[in-house]
Amino acid sequence: MTAITQNLPWFVKDLGVSIVGQKCYTSIVENLDFGDIECLKYSISKGLGLGIVVGGSIMKVPQLLLIVNARSARGLSLTAYVLETLSYAITLAYSYRNDFPFSTYGENLFLTLQNVLITLLIVHYNPPKALAARSPVQRAVLSVQAMLAFAVALVVLPSSTIALFQLATLPLSLFSKVPQIRQNQRAQSTGQLSAFAVISQVGGCLARLFTTATEVGDPIVSAGFALALVLNVVLGAQMWLYWGKDEKEEAEMSQLGVVDEKKAHWAPPTHQVEVVVPPASPGGRASPRPSTRRWARKVD
Structure with missing residues (x-):
């Protein structure tokens, strides 16, 4: 060989x-x-890292397609996606500033861009109360302005401040998933949440723990991936618990809709009373006895 x-x-x-x-x-x-264990681990880490970068470039695409096809962001938490996007962007800036290998953080670039699109779609289809009165164009402009302002801040701020931001990704990861977990629990449904995205994030966090320990060794980054892994596992468990519930509820509502439609078009039957008079007697006079009169009810 x-x-x-x-x-x-x-x-x-x-x-x-x-x-x-x-x-x-x-x-x-x-x-x-x-x-050669050292080179073997390094080669596996590089392979996993490149695989995660490639996978990250399409990880959120199924979620985007779900929202666009359904023309709804039902079940998706705007707060969760805003915080998650901030976490991805901060990790991207921190890793770039520290000259980490691109294979250890590259997916954050693609995930940030995809999350920005998902956030804009949520604002468009399910705007928060503060923006509900504004037109779709105004909502989009305000959202883009806020995102650009944060992006500029990550570029111009010193590395020491970005390091503090990276510490903040730990609570950001927690708070970015908790609203989505609570919303799923409250609705007993995961709505338009993509199973592919959740499962991919679980696998990506596992791989990132290995690549970070092998190539970077940064405890802050490792802690962030460990926390994200736990929270993504919780989301995965909710996907499993509530799987197919939306389809079942829609089928039940559809059946109820058919019944209600019938009821809506139902009108009480008209009752007609038909009096049957016996033939006249040979003498030409009807029988005076009331007992010979028959009553019949005809229901149309």
């Missing part, structure tokens, strides 16, 4: 070296030395 791995095309070798470095590429790929 080493005869093959040591003679791979140049573009494969260059790609491998750019990802894991010359030393680990030679050890793991060319020499197939899987006993």
Whole structure:
């Protein structure tokens, strides 16, 4: 096998070296030395990191499609998404300022952009009371202005302040998930929440704990991923508990709607009384006896 791995095309070798470095590429790929634990862990971490970055670029797409197709953001907490977006953006700025490898934080760039779109859709379809009286264009402009102001702040603020913001991502992660968890619990439903997004976040947090410990070793970042993992597991458990409940309720409401429609068009039956008079007697006079008169009720 080493005869093959040591003679791979140049573009494969260059790609491998750019990802894991010359030393680990030679050890793991060319020499197939899987006993080199340090390089093996590093290579696995790099592979997971790149996979998470690629997965993060599409992680929220199913959630976006759910909202757009349903033309509703029912069941999604605006507060949760605003706080989650802030957390992603702060982690992105903190990691970039500290020159961490892109494979350890790259998904935060894509998740921030996708969360911005989801937040704008929530404001559009289910605006908060403070913005409900404004037009959709005004709501969008105000939301974009607030997001741009925060983005500029992350760019111009000193690294020491960004480090303090990174500490704040711990409570932000907590408060970003708690409103969504409470809303799910209150409604006994997860609404338009995407199962794919929740499951992907659980897997991503697990992988990020490994990559952060292997390549970065920053306890603040690790603590943030650990807390996010716990909260995403809770959301996953709610998805499992309430799975299919929305469809069941819609079916029941549909059946009730049919009954109500029938009731709405129902009118009390008209009652007609038909008097049956016996034939006249041979003498040409009807029988005077009332007992021979029959009453019948006809219901139309």
